[in-house]
Amino acid sequence: MAKEITPRSENYSQWYLDIVQKAHLADNSPVRGCMVIKPHGYAIWEKMRDALDAMFKETGHVNAYFPLFIPKSFLSKEAKHVDGFAQECAVVTHYRLKTIGEGENRQVVVDPEAKLEEELIVRPTSETIIWNTYRDWIQSYRDLPLLINQWANVVRWEMRTRPFLRTAEFLWQEGHTAHSTADEAMFETRQMLDVYAKFAEEFMAMPVIKGIKTENERFAGAEETFCIEAMMQDGKALQAGTSHFLGQNFAKAFDVLFLNKDNQKEHVWATSWGVSTRLVGGLIMTHSDDSGLVLPPRLAPIQVVIVPIPKPSLELSEVADKIALSLRKRGISVKIDNDDQNRPGFKFAEYEMIGVPVRLGLGARDIAANQVEVARRDTKEKQSVSLDGIDVHIEQLLEDIQQNLFNRAKQYRDEHITKVDNWDAFVEVLEVKGGFAYAHWDGTTETELAIKEKTKATIRCIPLDNDTEDGVCIMSGKPSTRRVLFAKAY
RNA sequence: CGGGGCGUAGCGCAGUCCGGUAGCGUACCUGCUUUGGGAGCAGGGGGUCCCAGGUUCGAAUCCUGGUGCCCCGACCA
Numbered sequence: 001m002a003k004e005i006t007p008r009s010e011n012y013s014q015w016y017l018d019i020v021q022k023a024h025l026a027d028n029s030p031v032r033g034c035m036v037i038k039p040h041g042y043a044i045w046e047k048m049r050d051a052l053d054a055m056f057k058e059t060g061h062v063n064a065y066f067p068l069f070i071p072k073s074f075l076s077k078e079a080k081h082v083d084g085f086a087q088e089c090a091v092v093t094h095y096r097l098k099t100i101g102e103g104e105n106r107q108v109v110v111d112p113e114a115k116l117e118e119e120l121i122v123r124p125t126s127e128t129i130i131w132n133t134y135r136d137w138i139q140s141y142r143d144l145p146l147l148i149n150q151w152a153n154v155v156r157w158e159m160r161t162r163p164f165l166r167t168a169e170f171l172w173q174e175g176h177t178a179h180s181t182a183d184e185a186m187f188e189t190r191q192m193l194d195v196y197a198k199f200a201e202e203f204m205a206m207p208v209i210k211g212i213k214t215e216n217e218r219f220a221g222a223e224e225t226f227c228i229e230a231m232m233q234d235g236k237a238l239q240a241g242t243s244h245f246l247g248q249n250f251a252k253a254f255d256v257l258f259l260n261k262d263n264q265k266e267h268v269w270a271t272s273w274g275v276s277t278r279l280v281g282g283l284i285m286t287h288s289d290d291s292g293l294v295l296p297p298r299l300a301p302i303q304v305v306i307v308p309i310p311k312p313s314l315e316l317s318e319v320a321d322k323i324a325l326s327l328r329k330r331g332i333s334v335k336i337d338n339d340d341q342n343r344p345g346f347k348f349a350e351y352e353m354i355g356v357p358v359r360l361g362l363g364a365r366d367i368a369a370n371q372v373e374v375a376r377r378d379t380k381e382k383q384s385v386s387l388d389g390i391d392v393h394i395e396q397l398l399e400d401i402q403q404n405l406f407n408r409a410k411q412y413r414d415e416h417i418t419k420v421d422n423w424d425a426f427v428e429v430l431e432v433k434g435g436f437a438y439a440h441w442d443g444t445t446e447t448e449l450a451i452k453e454k455t456k457a458t459i460r461c462i463p464l465d466n467d468t469e470d471g472v473c474i475m476s477g478k479p480s481t482r483r484v485l486f487a488k489a490y
Numbered sequence: 491c492g493g494g495g496c497g498u499a500g501c502g503c504a505g506u507c508c509g510g511u512a513g514c515g516u517a518c519c520u521g522c523u524u525u526g527g528g529a530g531c532a533g534g535g536g537g538u539c540c541c542a543g544g545u546u547c548g549a550a551u552c553c554u555g556g557u558g559c560c561c562c563g564a565c566c567a
Contacts, residue, residue: 013561028559028560030558032558032559084566087565087566088565088566125567154567156566156567158565158566158567159491159563159564159565159566160561160562160563160564160565160566165567166566166567170567172567219567238567239567240567241567242567274567275567276567277567278567307526309525309526310525311525311526340525342525342528343524343525343527343528343529344525344526344527345525345526345527345528345529346525346527346528346529347527347528348526348527348528349527349528350528352527353528361526363526364526365526366526373526490567
């Protein structure tokens with residue numbers, strides 16, 4: 001065994017780091033908290049991006065690009081927004097370097113003569129610069145709705161980072177829309193939440209719970225934050241996407257007004273919504289195992305790999321090419337690994353490590369029997385299948401794998417959502433069983449923070465589909481009308 | 491920003507206590523034999539031992555001061 005992964009049961013956190021490295025997803029960078037996204041990791045992100053981008057376009061959005069640098073003064077225009085982000089902003093203060101010294105002592109320093117009059121912040125999110133721009137773009141109700149998305153990088157100077165899950169710089173998309181009525185903005189907020197949920201479940205095969213954030217967990221500057229929450233294999237929660245109803249907060253902060261049909265000036269209503277490269281982390285922690293990455297077929301850069309098992313005097317490539325062609329005709333991405341440097345055993349392990357959903361082993365035995373050995377990554381089952389109609393069989397198998405991954409993840413999640421009605425049971429779920437505790441809460445931030453203090457668990461969301469139900473808060477004993485989801489979170 | 495750990499070949503590490511020519515595994519290069527689950531043998535290349543200063547005949551090793559990274563916490567997508 002040339003490559004070994006720490007088993008999940010031994011150290012889940014180390015297992016995650018091993019997968020990132022050994023499946024060639026990302027490297028550490030010289031700068032703390034940043035990562036180099038390697039071609040295989042980036043290919044997965046590209047698949048995500050392409051699918052999401054198509055969904056945004058279908059719902060009427062267009063892409064644009066706003067600048068990386070934001071004048072410092074912009075951030076302070078919306079009071080809550082600045083409170084939320086000020087702590088973690090990178091700031092540009094100078095625009096030039098110069099060299100000093102000679103020979104071995106020569107070094108580069110910041111030129112003190114080149115200090116910026118107004119410092120620039122590197123965007124932690126783009127609401128401020130976008131709303132500053134929208135002020136000029138919007139004059140009449142005829143300019144609305146304005147439905148814009150951007151694909152960009154943002155920087156948040158985090159104390160503690162982990163590849164994909166939390167990095168100082170990350171890639172994401174941020175949608176920013178402007179509407180003439182509150183109802184329309186709220187419809188947009190909910191619509192994009194639905195888009196995220198559909199993407200998570202149908203492409204990532206990652207079941208999610210749609211919900212509303214508590215005031216404490218709300219986006220800085222939003223009136224209401226909606227989210228999709230997923231459960232990782234270790235029972236911890238991952239916020240996978242958020243969609244915010246911003247009310248008129250940013251319109252008021254940046255004086256974005258429009259004339260309505262009655263020739264009256266009104267502030268516009270706003271939304272913003274985003275998902276990031278964090279989704280790659282969620283994908284890893286939803287499906288992968290001790291043999292490596294497991295990818296759902298719809299996001300796999302390579303869906304099928306063909307590994308010829310060479311024997312002297314045996315011509316395999318013709319058969320392999322024929323299989324590949326028939327699969328490609330059905331839109332399936334196929335790689336034939338004809339590299340003669342590595343032996344088949346090495347290749348088997350390697351393709352399992354990087355998560356290729358289906359592997360075809362093709363050797364003398366198979367050719368003689370007009371068969372091919374089909375191995376599926378999700379269950380690691382192997383089966384000999386006739387070459388006649390192999391394309392149809394593989395197409396169906398990919399769909400089965402996609403569905404099986406979702407079902408497996410959903411079953412695990414559902415088994416780890418536990419209704420609890422008293423403090424002891426609450427603590428036991430969080431400490432022993434793991435997963436989400438579905439419990440009554442009195443609705444106050446004070447209680448929420450007290451629970452976090454004692455258990456490290458936070459309210460992940462108030463699920464959208466939950467019914468009202470009389471009960472008492474597990475912490476304060478005060479009356480409650482609904483349950484909320486508690487969990488430890490990434 | 492607190493607490494802990496670590497900087498030695500691309501990667502993972504030993505050597506440091508007790509100073510004396512820089513080591514192991516893996517990866518890499520060459521050749522031969524191999525190829526249905528991470529090949530074997532033989533040969534080979536590769537190092538400012540994190541940086542600066544000090545002690546010493548002599549420092550990876552001892553002393554002083556820097557610095558970087560990782561892990562654990564508080565903060566967050």
